Amino acid sequence: MTPPLDNLRVLDFSRILAGPFATMQLADLGASVTKVERPGRGDDTRTWGPPYDERGQATYFQAVNRNKNALVLDLSDPGDRAEARRLAVSADVLVENFRPGLMAEFGLDHDQLQPENPGLIYCSITGFGRGPGAALPGYDLLIQALGGLMSITGEPGGEPQKAGVALVDVLAGLFATTGILAALHHRRTTGEGQRVDIDLLSCLLAALVNQASAYTSGGVVPARMGNQHPSIAPYELLPCADGDLVLAVGNDRQFAALCEVLGAPHLATDPRFATNTGRVRHRTVLRAELERLLATRPATGWTTALTKARVPAGVVNDIAGAFDLATSLGLDPIVHVPREDGGEVALCRNPIKLSATPPTYRSAPPELPAGKDG
Known part of the structure; x- marks a missing residue:
């Protein structure tokens, strides 16, 4: 079966979670994703541990980087910048989550690439947008606090609590994926690429759903209720x-x-x-x-x-x-993805089920190449 995003070329400059989660969704659906990383260290999450697998690889990195090829480029080096630009000019999708303005310094922002690649879908993920909040660091915990999620999580009278996973990053990755797919559909009918802007704060506010509308429509400021629901009982x-x-x-x-x-x-x-x-x-x-x-x-x-x-x-x-529950229900939640050394890594299955073109699991998260040519 031909995957739904077969032949789609994605250049991934993102790191940590939101961007890599989005590009992994595209990769699972058949896109060819090239992950650009820094020399020596690569993506920050390569060192975020424990836990590690039996080979000493950080399981955090493994969670969102399967089905990708890794390429090491030093964007402060003119030669590597030229290579990055060459790849960007021929890409269908570019995803980045650097601080606003940095890609422009490298000659890799949307406005500089668009004349040479008018069909490019350029997705930028920031913490607080490209306006007055551009300089603010966009870490998930900070967004959970500033975005109100922690104010409604935890016991009444207790301290505010974060969610047990970087939920805002995951939501931003899903919103980014949706935006990219919508832009690709637009390009299919018009030939025009466009910029997709995703900021974590807006993603969280949108994901507050009924708690957000309680404020915007009802003038109610929700508070922590422990495990109780504000509108349903029991x-x-x-x-x-x-x-x-x-x-x-x-x-x-x-x-x-x-x-x-x-x-x-x-x-x-x-x-x-x-x-x-x-x-x-x-x-x-x-x-x-x-x-x-x-x-x-x-x-x-x-x-x-x-x-x-x-x-x-x-x-x-x-x-x-x-x-164990998902397994007992026949949902097969774990997939075994092949590694280059002949082994395999066990990862969580993509939850999207497509009857004709399901997600595929072609390769494990890549090792960090020694040089820009891998």
Whole structure:
């Protein structure tokens, strides 16, 4: 099968996470991605560890760099800059996440490349855009703090919390991928390339979805609520006789089924709890009732009974448990990608499933070449 992005040439100047995540999505779908790295050190994440694999390679780097070829260029060297420009003039897509203005100093910004390559899709990923915030460093933790995510994550009265993964970078990588694919579709019909600008702060604000609209449309400033949901109840973590149970009750039918399984069908007709609006307004009283009932059995027992009644419920898995669950459900979450030395590296499968042109796993994340010619 011919991959959907077969023959697409991507020149990847990005490093760390957001840009490499985007270019890996393109690579998984068949694009030829050349990753340009610094001499000696390469991408910062090559040294971000532990953990490392059995060969001493940083698993962070491996997460977002499969299906790519590595090329070492020193952009402060005139000869290497000329090579970079030669590659950029013949590329379909260029992705970079340097500080705004640096690519212009190298003669590799959109405005300088566009006359020679009018079909180029040029994607820039920044922390705060190319305007007044251009000089601000765009690290995920900083964006989570400044962008409001930490203010709604954690226990009420506790300290603000970050997400357990660099979520903003991942979101920015997905938005960048969407923008690049949209620009490629435009080019297909017009022949024109364009600039794609992605900034992490805007990506986070867009990803706040209902919490953002609570402010923009309702004038409400959301606050930390622990594991509770601002607009749905019960939608939280609840203690049982042994362990905790996650309940994600999204409608009245599910709530009635929950009450039936718990042996308290009267709660479903109680005027305080009969509708979601009522359950949200009386969430403290409802939680106390649920905790009392759930204390009679372990979380795993409740999970079995509630799942049978089609009530969304479960326990909190660790990462190993999450992969085991996906495996048991036939989702095949792990792929084994071949290395140049004949071995292989186990990585997470791309979640995009295409019936005719699925993602492919052609090569493991590349070793850092000794010189610019690899």
